[in-house]
Amino acid sequence: MTPPVFLAEAGQLDRDRVVLSGPEGRHAAAVRRIAAGEVVDLVDGAGTRARCVVADVGKDSVVCAVEERSVDPEPSPRITVVQALPKGDRGELSVEVMTEAGVDAIVPWAAERCVTRWKSERAAKSVAKWRATARESAKQARRSRLPEVADLAATRDVVALVAAADLGIVLHEGARDDRLSSLPLPDTADGPGIVVVVGPEGGLSDAELAALDGAGAVRALLGPTVLRTSTAGVAALSVLQARCGRW
Structure with a gap:
């Protein structure tokens, strides 16, 4: 061991x-x-x-x-997951499993259709809880690098993040012909890396999709089943880890 x-x-x-x-x-x-x-x-x-x-x-x-x-060398390409806020303690679950799977950065996102809302003091406490979860999960996974957990992002922040990425991916069940497992991946060895956007349980709004499309994001289907928002991120991360040679 x-x-x-x-x-x-x-x-x-x-x-x-x-x-x-x-x-x-x-x-x-x-x-x-x-x-x-x-x-x-x-x-x-x-x-x-x-x-x-x-x-x-x-x-x-x-x-x-x-x-x-x-x-330990820095993983390449860098993989960031934008996670729409799940309900209850499923947010900590998503942070835990993504950290174990090797995510480099997690961005909590207040998407339009999120049931959960972080406001004022709750936002700071919730981000601190996500960071503590990432810290303990990283130790459990024997990682030498802790994943970054950003402050709560608004949609404009997510759009800017996607626009600056080498590849921005939006997980969307409507992308029937564009599976994540076969999506063309760029050479991102020296760039800002890949950003994966995971929407809320109620799905992304038309305005959010349009803004992400305008930022250059590619819509991709994760698989034939619909996953909960708290598990979609780790599933997508696993596919990308294998495809990028990080696993």
Whole structure:
């Protein structure tokens, strides 16, 4: 089995001995019950990974001796999923499974037909919850890079994101002849990458579709069945991961 992953603070991995403290140290010592002599990986969330041997364990801290360091290459092409807000806790579910599947960035979107609405203080709390979910899911998946979770986007923000992408894809059940599994993909090795737009349960409005079409987005069919918005993103991501050679 690969070693468990814990998140170190920026700059800590430059040292030969790293002390995990605070919530992360407490989790390692009290929840995971890491013991002296065990091997763990410490990551900084930006690609650096340090293979360590646990030297000492306190009540809420763990001292790690760094054995070797490496920097995991940035995945290419970059894949961003724009996720229309699902109902209830299905938003955290979508973040969790997309993070496990290797998404690079997630953009929560207040689409016109979203039942869920993030307003004022709720928006900040909901984004923080998505970011916390991405952080924990990335550790579970043994990732060295945390996916970015953007602030809540309006439709104009999504349109601008699609316009700047190497390829913008809108998942749409009406695209019968354009399956995602056979959609031509550009060479995006050095570009901004691919943006996938996942609409809400009620579907995209005509105005949203027109705006995305105008930004150069391509409509694509994911498959013969209609998926919920909270699972469509990870399904599309999986197809693209395989087709781009990232898997």
